[in-house]
Amino acid sequence: MADTGPIAAIQHTPGSRADRGLARSAGHRVRCDLHGAPAHASRLACAGAAERVVASLAMTDLVPALQDAIREVVRELDREQPTLEASGLDLERLEIPVQRVPEDKPGDYGSPIAFVLAKRLRRNPAELARTIAARLVAPAGIARVEAVGPYLNVFVDPAAFVRAVLRAPLTLAPNGRKVVVEHTSVNPNKEAHVGHLRNIVLGDALARIERAAGYEVEVQNYIDDTGRQAAESLFAVDYFGAHFEGERKYDHWLGELYVRLGRAKEHDGEAIEAGVKGVMHRLERGELRAEVERIVRAQLETCFALGAEYDLLVWESDVVAAGFLQRGLEVLERLPSVTRPATGKYAGALVMDVSAFLPGLEEPQVVLVRSDGNAMYVAKDIGYHLWKVGRLEGLRYAPFADQPSGAQLWTSAPDGEPTVAGRTFAHGDQAVNVIDVRQAHPQTIVRTALQMTGSGKDEDSLHHLAYEVVTLEGQAMSGRRGLTLAIDTVVDEAIRRARAVVLEKQPDLPSADAVARAVGIGAVRFAMLKSEAKRIIDFRWEQALSLAGDSAPYVQYAHARACSILRAVSETGIELRGADTEAADWDALGPLEVGLAAEVVRLPSVTLQAAETDAPHVVAQYALDLATAWNGYYNHRDAAGRFDTSVLRSARGLLEARAALVAGVRDALAQALGLLGIAAPEQM
Numbered sequence: 274m275a276d277t278g279p280i281a282a283i284q285h286t287p288g289s290r291a292d293r294g295l296a297r298s299a300g301h302r303v304r305c306d307l308h309g310a311p312a313h314a315s316r317l318a319c320a321g322a323a324e325r326v327v328a329s330l331a332m333t334d335l336v337p338a339l340q341d342a343i344r345e346v347v348r349e350l351d352r353e354q355p356t357l358e359a360s361g362l363d364l365e366r367l368e369i370p371v372q373r374v375p376e377d378k379p380g381d382y383g384s385p386i387a388f389v390l391a392k393r394l395r396r397n398p399a400e401l402a403r404t405i406a407a408r409l410v411a412p413a414g415i416a417r418v419e420a421v422g423p424y425l426n427v428f429v430d431p432a433a434f435v436r437a438v439l440r441a442p443l444t445l446a447p448n449g450r451k452v453v454v455e456h457t458s459v460n461p462n463k464e465a466h467v468g469h470l471r472n473i474v475l476g477d478a479l480a481r482i483e484r485a486a487g488y489e490v491e492v493q494n495y496i497d498d499t500g501r502q503a504a505e506s507l508f509a510v511d512y513f514g515a516h517f518e519g520e521r522k523y524d525h526w527l528g529e530l531y532v533r534l535g536r537a538k539e540h541d542g543e544a545i546e547a548g549v550k551g552v553m554h555r556l557e558r559g560e561l562r563a564e565v566e567r568i569v570r571a572q573l574e575t576c577f578a579l580g581a582e583y584d585l586l587v588w589e590s591d592v593v594a595a596g597f598l599q600r601g602l603e604v605l606e607r608l609p610s611v612t613r614p615a616t617g618k619y620a621g622a623l624v625m626d627v628s629a630f631l632p633g634l635e636e637p638q639v640v641l642v643r644s645d646g647n648a649m650y651v652a653k654d655i656g657y658h659l660w661k662v663g664r665l666e667g668l669r670y671a672p673f674a675d676q677p678s679g680a681q682l683w684t685s686a687p688d689g690e691p692t693v694a695g696r697t698f699a700h701g702d703q704a705v706n707v708i709d710v711r712q713a714h715p716q717t718i719v720r721t722a723l724q725m726t727g728s729g730k731d732e733d734s735l736h737h738l739a740y741e742v743v744t745l746e747g748q749a750m751s752g753r754r755g756l757t758l759a760i761d762t763v764v765d766e767a768i769r770r771a772r773a774v775v776l777e778k779q780p781d782l783p784s785a786d787a788v789a790r791a792v793g794i795g796a797v798r799f800a801m802l803k804s805e806a807k808r809i810i811d812f813r814w815e816q817a818l819s820l821a822g823d824s825a826p827y828v829q830y831a832h833a834r835a836c837s838i839l840r841a842v843s844e845t846g847i848e849l850r851g852a853d854t855e856a857a858d859w860d861a862l863g864p865l866e867v868g869l870a871a872e873v874v875r876l877p878s879v880t881l882q883a884a885e886t887d888a889p890h891v892v893a894q895y896a897l898d899l900a901t902a903w904n905g906y907y908n909h910r911d912a913a914g915r916f917d918t919s920v921l922r923s924a925r926g927l928l929e930a931r932a933a934l935v936a937g938v939r940d941a942l943a944q945a946l947g948l949l950g951i952a953a954p955e956q957m
Contacts, residue, residue, distance in 0.1 A: 335434060336382065338412035339427060340369040343386055346408045356394055371427075373871065380419070380426030381434075381867055388423040398423030431867050432859035435930070436852040438870040439937050443944045445877055448487040453661050453701035454480045457576060457583075458495040458708075461568040462506035463528030465575050466757035467812045468743045473760075474801045474950065475740055476707040477581040478889035481948050483705075486884035491698065492583045498565045499589045502531075504552040507564055509534040512548060524571035525759065559590055559687065573674070573682075575760050579794060580950045582676045584683065585698055587668070591685040592657055595667035598648055601656025602641065604664065604726055611641070620644060623652075630721045639718055651715050655722045662723065662734055663700035666691075670698065703734050705887060710739040710807070738887040740806035758812065766814075767793035774820055775957065784956060791952035795825035802949055803893040823897055825951050828942060831900035834907065835939035836955040838920050842932045845921075854933045858926025865906055865918060866934055872902040873934075873941045880948065889949065896945040903938050 348364055370389070374380045387402035394401060402420035409418050409425075414433035419426045456476020459465045465473070476492070483490045497503065509515070509530035517526055538545050555561050569586070576582075602623070605611045610626040621644030628637035641652040659665045669689035674682045683693065706716060716737035723734055742749070745758055772789035775782060782788065796819065803823060804810060820826040842849065847856075875895060883891040911917040920931045943953040 335412065335414040335429060335437060336371055339382070339384075339415055339418075340371060342409055342412050343369050343384065343405065343425070345410075346405050347386070347390065349408065350394060350404070354394065362393065374426060376868075378426070379421070379428075381429045381864075381871065382427040383421075384425045384427070385423065386425065387420075391423065429867055431862040431864070434867055435862055435870045435934055436859055438874045439852040439933055441874070441877075443876055443941060444485045445487040445881065447489070450487075450702040451489040451491065451700065452483050453491045453493060453699060453704045454483065454707070455493045455495055455704065456480075456707035457581070458497070459572055460497055460500060460502040461565050461572065462502040463531050464522065464524040464759045464761065465572055466759055467745065467763055468757070470579075470760050470763070470797070471740055471743050471801045471810060472707055472709070473576055473579060473581050474798045475738060475806060475889060477579070477950050478798075478802055478892070478948065479705065479707065479738060479884075479887060481950060482880055482883045482889060482892060485880050485944075485948055488884070491585065491701065493585045493587050494583045496565070496569055496586055496588045498562065499553065499556045499593065501549065501553065503565055503568070504549050504556055505534055506531040506568070507556075507561060508545070508548045508552045512537070512545065522571050522574065522761065524568055524575075525761070527568060557590065557593075559594075562588075562590070570674070575764075577677050578764055579760070579798065580952075582678055582680060582682070584680075585670070586673055586682065586684040588685050591668055591687060592653070592660075594687060595660075595665075597656035597660055597665055597667065598653045599656075600665055600667075601659050602648070602652060604659060605641065605652075605655065605722065608725055610725060625722065625725075627718065627721050627725075630724055631717065651718050654715065654719050658704060658719050658723060658735060659726070661699050661701055661704045664726070668698070670696075701734075703736065705736045705738055707738045707740070710741055713737060713739050736887055738806060741809040743801075744809065744811045763797055764794060767797045769793070771796065771820065771826075779957075782956065784954075788954045788957055791954050792820065792826050792829060792957070795829055795946070795951040796820060798949060798951055799825035799828075799893060802889050803897075805888070805890050825946070825949075826957075828896045828900045828946060829951070829954055830957050831903050832939060832942040832946065832953045833955060833957040835903065835935050835942065838935055839932065839939060841921055842928075842935075847929060847932065849929070849933050849936050851933055851936065854929050856926060857929035857933055858924075859930050861924070861927040862930055862934075865909060866931065869902055869906045869938065870934060872899045873937050875899075876941050876944060883948075892945055892948045896942065896949065899938070899941055899945065903942070 344364065344367065347367065351364060369384060369386055371382050371384045374383045387405055388398045390396075391398040391401050396404075399420070399422050402423050402425055406418050406420040406425055411418055414430050414437065416428045416430045419428070454476055456479075457465075457469070457473050459469050480490050480492045506527045510527070512534060513530060515526075515530055517523060534545065552561070556565070605625060606623070608625070610629065611623065612626070613623055614620055619638060619640065622640050623642035625639045625641055626637055627639055628634065631637065639651065640649055641655075642648045656665065660667070668685045669687065669691050670683050670693050671686035671689035672681055673684035676682050683696070683698070708716065716735070716739070720733065720735040720737070745756065749756075768790050771793035772785065775785050775789050775792065779785070800816070800819075801810065839849070848854075876899075879891055879895040883889055906918050909916070909918045918931070920928060920935060923931055946953045
């Protein structure tokens with residue numbers, strides 16, 4: 274994984290979403306232009322400013338101070354030999370790349386700035402590096418800077434660096450912007466399976482990450498209560514004369530009837546089709562809302578067990594009743610690019626030309642309403658998203674359930690209230706939809722429509738977190754054919770396996786059940802989060818529930834190990850106060866502690882990167898990196914083969930300083946796991 278630490282070495286393409294997004298989060302603090310473009314405080318396309326902002330957000334001012342010091346030397350050199358400004362380079366916006374030095378190289382950070390500028394200054398890169406190092410006035414916290422060939426190697430002052438890291442918060446300050454994250458949206462007709470599992474944990478983790486990055490987050494779950502799948506399951510109850518006895522979860526029982534009905538179509542298809550259509554009409558009239566709600570509550574039990582919670586359930590029938598389709602079409606019809614051709618293959622249809630926003634499409638004409646008057650689904654989706662960004666109003670709200678955390682879950686409701694005290698639903702600066710990659714084109718059309726209407730508060734107010742499908746032991750899943758694996762089954766098995774391992778290692782652990790649940794569910798969630806969303810996941814029992822290797826239990830155990838050490842420190846009467854811990858001898862710290870602190874300090878910039886690129890796997894990889902760094906520090910040996918980083922065996926002063934750093938590691942591990950929705954047990 275590329276380093277994304279305090280030096281903010283995130284790679285950018287000017288104008289890319291990551292580039293704009295990083296600046297967007299701190300846009301109220303920085304203004305800049307890109308290639309002469311007008312400055313925009315809310316959403317910047319300026320890599321240099323974005324990286325400097327991220328560097329400052331990374332909780333230590335050592336690196337940005339170093340960048341400024343290097344910049345000042347470059348200014349001096351240009352004054353003596355003015356070639357940079359003459360070549361059109363803006364020194365004030367010159368990027369000063371700084372990055373972590375590989376473990377086998379001397380120093381803590383390095384910069385190839387001499388190599389970057391040598392040609393423009395007409396100097397030998399190695400000679401230029403020596404000149405910069407000799408003239409550089411090292412800022413506080415930097416011990417020294419050395420030239421190694423064309424590179425600058427930077428050695429930090431361990432005491433200053435570690436204390437700076439420990440003084441900083443792990444989350445970012447509120448930025449005044451709101452993100453509406455929609456995820457889960459399981460058809461209310463059967464139990465949720467492992468294909469849905471990826472959607473749920475991706476969306477839940479992204480919501481947590483966005484909050485930590487400073488956004489106000491509203492999590493929505495869209496309930497398609499007028500769709501065919503719900504109608505088929507409800508019709509199946511009457512068709513088979515079934516009666517729920519309560520031996521299983523209701524959604525599992527209904528799912529079996531849904532599969533049975535699919536098989537029954539082979540010999541009674543006409544009657545079933547007529548019956549299903551009748552149920553669909555009843556759903557559209559809202560007559561079966563209570564029956565659908567029963568299914569939704571059963572599905573939510575599964576989501577709650579995974580640790581996922583929501584702010585609002587949005588029902589399809591309520592969206593239809595609110596008239597978002599027609600009202601959205603009225604907004605679109607005011608656009609010059611939306612027309613009703615009188616001739617040609619689109620004669621009589623309402624068509625939107627997206628060629629100005631999506632050049633190169635083979636067919637840039639998007640049909641919103643067919644010539645027969647039937648609206649396409651994308652038209653309804655556009656109206657719905659106009660509501661999400663605050664362009665339309667019309668839903669009413671009511672309480673739905675108390676969630677495990679105690680938070681209130683709200684729902685759209687025909688008989689609800691138009692406003693809720695202390696809450697404003699929708700009105701997002703940005704919306705993120707967690708939907709599989711097969712919906713990429715419709716999502717692109719909806720985003721383009723928002724851009725064309727100017728309804729978004731910035732130019733890409735809708736993001737699609739597109740994830741690849743989950744296969745089951747190499748096979749494509751199908752709920753209709755019953756080729757699925759229920760999330761409930763996976764969670765139960767994960768907890769069972771984790772409990773067996775926990776009791777084997779610590780048979781007398783009082784919290785064995787709680788730890789087993791944390792470890793089991795953590796393993797399941799991490800298995801879905803550690804890979805990039807664009808990669809297909811083949812769910813296999815042994816890999817998904819592994820308690821070893823690149824897994825949540827590996828990170829959880831690292832956290833528990835830190836907690837164990839800190840309990841022992843506490844028993845000696847030492848009170849840890851972070852960077853202000855009394856009696857700590859910070860000058861006794863060395864390169865090993867700097868390396869560990871450098872991993873801790875990466876968390877805020879990793880969080881920001883994950884939020885702006887819709888990439889929870891970035892946090893998962895960071896959690897593994899930090900756990901590995903901590904385990905490496907814990908097990909480190911000197912040249913003679915002796916353990917040399919033991920906290921409790923350290924001399925007084927060094928003991929306190931090391932313990933304070935371990936507390937920082939513990940907090941960062943817990944925070945990283947929390948961003949992924951995974952518990953951090955103190956004992957394992």
